[in-house]
Amino acid sequence: MSETSTSQDLSFFYRFLARCMQYPDPQWMNEDFFQAFFNLVETLGANAEGKEIQVALEQSPDPIEALQIEYTRLFINGAPHVVAPPYASVYMDKSLQGAFALKTLSFYRAKGFAMEKDADLPDHLIHELEFLSLLAQENDLAGEEEFLTTLFRPWYKQFCPRVGQETRHPYYRMVVNLIDFFTTEEKKNGFQCNEA
Amino acid sequence: MQYGMIIDLERCVGCHACTIACLSEWEVPVEFHRNWVYRLGPSKVGNELASTYYPGLCNHCTKPPCVDVCPADPVKMTFTDATGKTITKSVAATWKDPINGTVQIDKSRCLGCGACVEVCPYNARYINPAMIDDVGDGKADKCTYCMPRVEAGLLPACVQTCITNARIFGDLDDPNSEVAKYVKKGAKGLEPKGGSIGPNSMYYGKKKDISLLFQDYTPAALADIDAINRRTMLTAMVKPAMRKAQDLGLLGLAGAMLVQGLGKEEEKKNG
Amino acid sequence: MAFNVTRRKFLQTASLAAVSIPLSKVVCAETGVTKASLEPKGTMNDTTVVGGLCEMCFWRCQMVGKVRDGQLIKLEGNPKSIDNGTSICARGNAGIKLLYDVDRLKYPLKNVGKRGEPVWKRISWQEALDECGSKLKAVVDQHGPQGICVFPHGASAKYPMHYFERTVGTHNVSEASFFQCRGVRDTAYMATINEAPEEYVDMANAKVIFLVGCHFGENIHVSHTKTYIKGLQNGAKLIVADPRYSASAAKSDIWVQIKPGTDTAYLLAIMNYLVQNKKYNQEFVTNHTVGFDKFSQSIADWTLDKAAKECEIPAAQIKEVADLLAANAPNVTIHPGRFSSWYGNDFQRGRALACLTALLGAYYVKGGWLPPKKPKLNKTSWAAAEHGNEHNLNFNNDKMHHPYAPPGTPTELIRDCAISGKPYPIKGCVVWGQNPMQTIPNQEKMKQVFKAMDFVMCVDVMPTDVTMWADILLPEASYLERFDEIKVGATYAKAGDTEPTQYIAPRYPMVEAQFERKDQVYITNEIAKRMGHEQDIPVQTLEELVNKTLEVSKTTLASIKAEGGIHLQPGKPAGAVPEDFMVQLFSDEIAAAGFPGAPTYIPVENVPAGHARLLFGRAPVHSFSRTQNNIWLHHAMPVNPVWLNNEVAAKLGLKEGDTVGFINSEGVKSRTTTIVKVTPGIRKDCVYMYHGYGMVNPMLSVCGGKGVDEQSLITKIAIDPESGVHGMRNNFVRLTKDGKTLDMPA
Incomplete structure (x- = not known):
């Protein structure tokens, strides 16, 4: 498989993962979405976990509301506390909009990107995934690697286990693990597009 | 010229405006501070009750022990005064400015070894872990007397925000300055026991309050500089070798190439 | 979780057909960036935004903001201010950490769990406002306007408070700044x-x-x-x-x-x-x-x-x-x-x-009580209306329970009525910027009030303890993100001035509100529309409210902004004692109302054996219970040590820094512990703590559970008879250590 097409595929996955992290809304969180989601899970061989999610969704009288409640509790405001705000600065600066958010924004700019007016904060997980997707689309492998190493992994490695341990819905455990999966391999083996 | 700061404890109300303004101005990580306010007492001083504050910061000492221990390779640095006269001297990564008397740090050359942090009798320095480059993991950081602000014609952030004008900044060498007048009235610095390093941040106040401050916060005798030197030299030598590529901070594109290269090296080793 | 392939392998083999592409929010732009120096820049070269008006407390210092990349980096005193000048206090400086507090409310939330044990779900503004409007309207339809009680506090609460008092028509308003x-x-x-x-x-x-x-x-x-x-x-x-x-x-x-x-x-x-x-x-x-x-x-x-x-x-x-x-x-x-x-x-x-x-003749003299002559402003708000005293709980036939009550209704009258349903039911509750769980004594009683309601809504910037009792929780724009409140005053601008200068300083936003935070005029108006009061709405926007308030001064938001955020004009000296200024040393009116006509000492309950009186006060880095989750302020004073007399400590065997809890004379225990500060600087019959610590709501990730909430120990309620306000220092405590209760020595 060529270097470019792998990168295009990766771009696609980053976008899909960004979608998974949006506030659940039946408009997009529909049958097609779940089909794609379970396809992916199955392809990765996480059948048991996939089954667990299916059961959780089927057993809930209102599966989307259950996910909305869990999303609110994990990522917005929750009781007993907001578990895992999906912003890099929270982990790196212990505040929203800290210096780390500005660094992230600077990086986007250095690569020729800017935030849209109604976007969330630049260091929101969704936007970081979207940005990775755009880099992958441009086949900027060095940029992707650099972003992952310096701006993404340092906070995501704190965020991911927090969600994994605290979530009450297997869907979000899967989503953060999928994101982990698609953003870690470089760290272990260096980013390579052709099999050595 | 010797910049200095007077803290008038008759005016200070212990409100902490100075410490928070500093955090805000200089993006100090939340676990650290460049200046601080401790409340002292109420406790007995002689037969009287007293309670006051210790608003502390770097003393920009006349003979700063932190400068002597810096193990970074010295470079020649040229300082220019207001009249254009220059002084060139050999400095490590931290030095005492021969023009204005402040003690400064070159973050790009700091190894992050922590020797200066350890030797400072006032705990005025810390290693800022957010500052990382290919020279050091974390950099020594401290109060600069807000030199970038002062050079832009502003007051230090803590002085500007002080709600009772208890903090006064100026040139101690100028006999007409307000700070020099305070020294004449008896303002003094917290000299470590048996030392003579000449702290240039000084305190003025009621006798019982000054007694309480000096009784509680006179630093112990200076640490054994030789021991610190040996240990930090070792650390500084070992550190670059220990550093992992993945721990490197925010680099330019050239840096990313380096990361990639090292990653490949490692992969080969791991087989 | 382990996936059974590597990412690389997966990318080479996977079928991607079923995955849909969402829209991207990051788009191209033409900007470049240079490698940043490690040395922080300082704020000297950042954009200065004028017109900030602080509300970390209610003194309202005038500020400027330093903005970098749309982000507020620093707040400073406005150099044009003749009030606070370039100074702001610790809390003022820490305002940006409230603005960017990760725990801040971001979106409207609905409690889909039990009241007091919330399960939150993010909902749209539309849904939230529909819910508030219909539930409050249902209360009014069934029980009358008096069926709604309001707990407001702060600048943003004034407009909604006027709406509920004047337009809806309830007397049942208890403002913390008055009654507590x-x-x-x-x-x-x-x-x-x-x-x-x-x-x-x-x-x-x-x-x-x-x-x-x-x-x-x-x-x-x-x-x-x-x-x-x-x-x-x-x-x-x-x-x-x-x-x-x-x-x-x-x-x-x-x-x-x-x-x-x-x-x-x-x-x-x-x-x-x-x-x-x-x-x-x-x-x-x-x-x-x-x-x-x-x-x-x-x-x-x-x-x-x-x-x-x-x-x-x-x-x-x-x-x-x-x-x-x-x-x-x-x-x-x-x-x-x-x-x-x-x-x-x-x-x-x-x-x-x-x-x-x-x-002492110390009225209208230098060094004494000397009121400044301030500039006049309009009082634009909901139209005033008279609602009679039939449902005024402070009225008892032709007499008043508390004739010298501040505006509103004494808190305890509202709470008793809400809990007992007598003389009428109170079934709807609006909490706006106040945290009654920590401002009003006897927390259990407050919980009963909330439990008695059909509907509770809260509007706040932070998830304070009271917000756990909301059915609908609305996120408000903070004082740094909205127009608002105008500070006026008069003072001598500089040393040697013989005439004072007047100032007018409205609040301007320093940055735009983020997420879905809204201001009080928007929220109140939308609720008013849904309660059938659209025709009574006095202004459409907060900006309009401020401009109308300014009209009489012949200034506008635009003109004052151009002047640097503060308008200055010549003032008049405070002057001598007005001829008709009369001090009621003995007041026949007070005597006629059944209270002592001359100032009279009324002894308070003595400290029971084994106890100490619980005293509390302010910490310089906090305002009430509003600022404890601020990470900078929290680090400045993370806990509230209990001041204990040194001789008492010696008898109890307690040392500086020991960890202790509390139990009050009614058997209520503190939820948390704090450390002891041993000092000769306090009497032996009392202990002292800073107010506002030990919050319950674990949504507050910085301060939750740190220090002791002295308010939780204030269960005995004292009511000032003339005014109906609370007395909060008549509670008595013993210390507990390692599970043992320590009797205070006589």
């Missing part, structure tokens, strides 16, 4: 000098400053603190009456280590001494007071010795203070205080302070 703070001071002075005193004391020019319980340094209002220190630097003698060696006591010339609750006895003895020895200002008393004879008779038995015994202070010291005041009259500051809801006998203390000021 300074309301009783204001009504005591109103009854005595016909004006609320504010803090209009000219300390900068005083020869003596007399503070009863005021603890400046721990309680910080910037310009007020400036004049206080200026006064001391000018040589004013400072007298501080406080059971504790407070920040002010530490600067005092005379510290009066008074027994808690006996302040009025102390003041009566000073006044009696002045009268008996003809050391009062006879000219002022003749021209500007009423009822001197009855007054002096009434206080005649308060000899120095009697007060010395009651207040547990030396008689000689009372005399010393009285003589010092008399010798320096009229240029003496008798400070009216601010937080005054202490012991349930506070109206009388307020009266005593006002009368003492009169005996």
Whole structure:
């Protein structure tokens, strides 16, 4: 498989993962979405976990509301506390909009990107995934690697286990693990597009 | 010229405006501070009750022990005064400015070894872990007397925000300055026991309050500089070798190439 | 979780057909970036935004913001300010950490769980407003407007409070700044000098400053603190009456280590001494007071010795203070205080302070009580309306329970009615910027109020403890993100000025509101539309509200912004005593209402054996219970140590830094623990803590559970009879250590 097409595929996955992290809304969180989601899970061989999610969704009288409640509790405001705000600065600066958010924004700019007016904060997980997707689309492998190493992994490695341990819905455990999966391999083996 | 700061404890109300303004101005990580306010007492001083504050910061000492221990390779640095006269001297990564008397740090050359942090009798320095480059993991950081602000014609952030004008900044060498007048009235610095390093941040106040401050916060005798030197030299030598590529901070594109290269090296080793 | 392939393998083999592409929010732009230096830049070169008006407390200092990349980096005093100048306090400086607090409310939330044990779900504004509007309307339809109670606090709560009071028509409004703070001071002075005193004391020019319980340094209002220190630097003698060696006591010339609750006895003895020895200002008393004879008779038995015994202070010291005041009259500051809801006998203390000021002739003089002449503004809001007294809980046939109540209805009358359903049901509750769980004593009772409701809505910037009781929780734009409140004042702009300068400083946003936070005009109007009051809406936007309020001053938001965020104009000197200014030393009106006509000391309950009185006050880095989750302020003072007398500590075997909990005389235990501060600077019969710690709501990730919430131990309720405000210092505690309860030594 060529270097470019792998990168295009990766771009696609980053976008899909960004979608998974949006506030659940039946408009997009529909049958097609779940089909794609379970396809992916199955392809990765996480059948048991996939089954667990299916059961959780089927057993809930209102599966989307259950996910909305869990999303609110994990990522917005929750009781007993907001578990895992999906912003890099929270982990790196212990505040929203800290210096780390500005660094992230600077990086986007250095690569020729800017935030849209109604976007969330630049260091929101969704936007970081979207940005990775755009880099992958441009086949900027060095940029992707650099972003992952310096701006993404340092906070995501704190965020991911927090969600994994605290979530009450297997869907979000899967989503953060999928994101982990698609953003870690470089760290272990260096980013390579052709099999050595 | 010797910049200095007077803290008038008759005016200070212990409100902490100075410490928070500093955090805000200089993006100090939340676990650290460049200046601080401790409340002292109420406790007995002689037969009287007293309670006051210790608003502390770097003393920009006349003979700063932190400068002597810096193990970074010295470079020649040229300082220019207001009249254009220059002084060139050999400095490590931290030095005492021969023009204005402040003690400064070159973050790009700091190894992050922590020797200066350890030797400072006032705990005025810390290693800022957010500052990382290919020279050091974390950099020594401290109060600069807000030199970038002062050079832009502003007051230090803590002085500007002080709600009772208890903090006064100026040139101690100028006999007409307000700070020099305070020294004449008896303002003094917290000299470590048996030392003579000449702290240039000084305190003025009621006798019982000054007694309480000096009784509680006179630093112990200076640490054994030789021991610190040996240990930090070792650390500084070992550190670059220990550093992992993945721990490197925010680099330019050239840096990313380096990361990639090292990653490949490692992969080969791991087989 | 382990996936059974590597990412690389997966990318090479996977079928991607079923995955859909969402829209991207990051788009291209033409910007470049250079490699940043490690040295922080400082804020000198950032964009300056003018017109900030602080609300970390309610003194409202004028500020400028430093903005970088749309992000607020720093707040500073506005150099144009003649009030706070370039100074702002710790809280003001830390405002950006409230703005960007990760726990801040971001979207409307609906509780889909039980009230008090919330399960939150993010909902749209549309849904949230529909819910609030329909539920509140249902309450009004079924029970009448009096079926709604409102707990407001702060600048943003004024507009909705007026809506519910005036347009909807409920009397049941309890504002924390009145009923749990300074309301009783204001009504005591109103009854005595016909004006609320504010803090209009000219300390900068005083020869003596007399503070009863005021603890400046721990309680910080910037310009007020400036004049206080200026006064001391000018040589004013400072007298501080406080059971504790407070920040002010530490600067005092005379510290009066008074027994808690006996302040009025102390003041009566000073006044009696002045009268008996003809050391009062006879000219002022003749021209500007009423009822001197009855007054002096009434206080005649308060000899120095009697007060010395009651207040547990030396008689000689009372005399010393009285003589010092008399010798320096009229240029003496008798400070009216601010937080005054202490012991349930506070109206009388307020009266005593006002009368003492009169005996010294210290009204309308340099160094005394000297109200500035401020610029006038319009009072744009919901149209005022009369709703009669049929449903006014403070009315009891033709009499009032608490005739000297501040505006609104005394809190306890509302709570009792809500819980009992008598005389009528209260079923809807609106909490706006107030945290009644920590401002109002007896938390269990507050919970019962919420449990009795059909509907509870909260509007706030932070998930404070009360927000756990909301059915709908709405995120508000903070004071840094909205227009609002206008601060006006008059002061001498610089040393040597002979005429004061007036200033008008409206609040401008420093940055745009993020997420889905909205301001009070939007929220209130949308609810009003849904309750059938669309035609009564006075303004469409907050900006319009401010501009209409400014109209009379011939300024606008635009014109003031162009002037640097503050409008300055020549003022008029405060002037001499107005001819009709009359001080009611003995008030026939108060007597007719069934209360003592002259200031009278009402003893408070003594400390029961084995206990200590629980006292609390301000920390300089916090405002009430609003700022504890601020990470900078939290780090400055993470817990509230309990002050314990050194001799008591020795007897109890406690050392500095020991961890202790509390149990009060009614058996209520503190939820958390704190550390001991051992000091000779507090009386043996009391302990002291800073207010606002030990929050319950774990949504507050910084401060949740840190320190002790002294309010949770305030379960015994004292009510000041004249005003109906709470007295909060009549609760008694024992310390607990390692599960053991320690009896306080006698």
